[in-house]
Amino acid sequence: MKVNKNSSAAQITRAYAWMLLALTTIISLAIITVVGYNLVANKRQQATSLMNSLQHSFIDNQPDWNYWAYTSPMDTSNTFVKITVDFPKKPTKTFYSKNTESFLDNTWDTWPLLSHIQYQDDQGFYYHILATKTNKKGKKIRYEIWLGLNDAIHLFKLILEIIISITLIGFVIGACLIPLLAKRLNAPLVHLTVTAHKIVKNPEMTHHENLPVPQRPQEVHDLSLEFNRLLNSLNQQVIRDHQFVSDASHELRTPLAGIRGHVALIKRHGHAHPEIIPNSLNFIDTESQRMQELIEDLLQLSRMDHAQLTLTSTNMTALIHAACQRYQTQIPQPLDLQLQPNVYALANAPSMEQILISLLANASKYSPTDQRITVSLTQQQQHVYLAITDRGVGISAADKAKIFERFYRVDSSRSQKIAGTGLGLAIVDRLVTLSQGQITVTDNQPTGSQFRLSFEAVKNNS
Numbered sequence: 001m002k003v004n005k006n007s008s009a010a011q012i013t014r015a016y017a018w019m020l021l022a023l024t025t026i027i028s029l030a031i032i033t034v035v036g037y038n039l040v041a042n043k044r045q046q047a048t049s050l051m052n053s054l055q056h057s058f059i060d061n062q063p064d065w066n067y068w069a070y071t072s073p074m075d076t077s078n079t080f081v082k083i084t085v086d087f088p089k090k091p092t093k094t095f096y097s098k099n100t101e102s103f104l105d106n107t108w109d110t111w112p113l114l115s116h117i118q119y120q121d122d123q124g125f126y127y128h129i130l131a132t133k134t135n136k137k138g139k140k141i142r143y144e145i146w147l148g149l150n151d152a153i154h155l156f157k158l159i160l161e162i163i164i165s166i167t168l169i170g171f172v173i174g175a176c177l178i179p180l181l182a183k184r185l186n187a188p189l190v191h192l193t194v195t196a197h198k199i200v201k202n203p204e205m206t207h208h209e210n211l212p213v214p215q216r217p218q219e220v221h222d223l224s225l226e227f228n229r230l231l232n233s234l235n236q237q238v239i240r241d242h243q244f245v246s247d248a249s250h251e252l253r254t255p256l257a258g259i260r261g262h263v264a265l266i267k268r269h270g271h272a273h274p275e276i277i278p279n280s281l282n283f284i285d286t287e288s289q290r291m292q293e294l295i296e297d298l299l300q301l302s303r304m305d306h307a308q309l310t311l312t313s314t315n316m317t318a319l320i321h322a323a324c325q326r327y328q329t330q331i332p333q334p335l336d337l338q339l340q341p342n343v344y345a346l347a348n349a350p351s352m353e354q355i356l357i358s359l360l361a362n363a364s365k366y367s368p369t370d371q372r373i374t375v376s377l378t379q380q381q382q383h384v385y386l387a388i389t390d391r392g393v394g395i396s397a398a399d400k401a402k403i404f405e406r407f408y409r410v411d412s413s414r415s416q417k418i419a420g421t422g423l424g425l426a427i428v429d430r431l432v433t434l435s436q437g438q439i440t441v442t443d444n445q446p447t448g449s450q451f452r453l454s455f456e457a458v459k460n461n462s
């Protein structure tokens, strides 16, 4: 399978590989430095103790090599010594330990920073130490020791080889394991993507299916949960839209069928029985009016799906008073206004008037004609409360939960043939939400219902 270099697995692999490389390099360098330093320090210490024992073995103006070898704290076989004695007014005497003369015949390489280390092709590396001593009579003794470093270097090489081998093995194991680990870490994400792709590509899909929710890692778990929440809300929306379209077509089809029936009736029997024509025309007129109202309501609802209202400080007392006075002429029930003066709310005046008229129309439709309807307006701290109370048929508890849904009509209103589309309260509910308000419905005592709305109060600046 082709690996995308921008994939998260490839990025994890690269990051881990660099980290492994940096870590092993640092650790190896640290080990090599510490081991190398310890080996050199060890040799220096050995050379110093050899020098001490050498100075004690210089008896009667000449060295006792056997005594020195015996008193030395370590093996002297790989060690060479040269002692030069300067007597005042006497020729200089030089003493060599066994094989030292031939050892010194070679030419030696030295390095400025490592002045104690000397190298020769045949002999290898040596640690060179020098000490001079002058006694009161002017005798000057110069001690020189060459201490073989080859054993230490051998050990150092061995350690180096071990470290390099371990590092290489680590790299090989890392190179095999890191991509597997990266793949494993990414598996839930890949699974999520594949499933989402399958869901999208499924031609039979009628709604958004849920994605699998892995337990780990937490981020992918949360992401899938959030995705599913989003999908559920989209599903709800899709279901609502389907329902809306099917309800709308049903509501439009019913009056249309009636109209077509009456048109057919006039066509067939209009000539022979002209007396049926006015009745049919009346029916066609009423039903076409109902259709018009329905279409207007539908259009308003669909426009409001993406609408926003401009809310300003509105004199609710004046607005409600004027609207009620105008509307009183269109309904038989007397309106009882209980309006607190100078109440201002954050509102959109035309929408507020539409809400009020809609609720008044309902109160009037579902109440006996002689029962008054009360409209009250009060302000309590930060809230303005508007209540429309009727003494009509009331609404059952089960219906209260549904009356704000689109096209919902209580059965009794259908059976009693009260005109309506079932969209009035859905529009009111949406307008209240857009006005950042709230609406509730409760029972009125002893009969009827109360629609109570609340809006944000504003201080009156006038």
Ligand code: ADP
Residues within 6 Å of the ligand: 362, 363, 364, 366, 390, 392, 393, 394, 395, 403, 408, 409, 410, 411, 413, 419, 420, 421, 422, 423, 424, 425, 426, 449
């Ligand atoms: P409609 O066009 O049917 O009035 P609405 O959305 O305005 O549609 O109302 C939905 C249903 O709620 C109505 O069919 C009616 O049964 C019920 N309803 C609304 N207001 C009242 C009220 N004041 N009293 C009794 N029932 C009401």
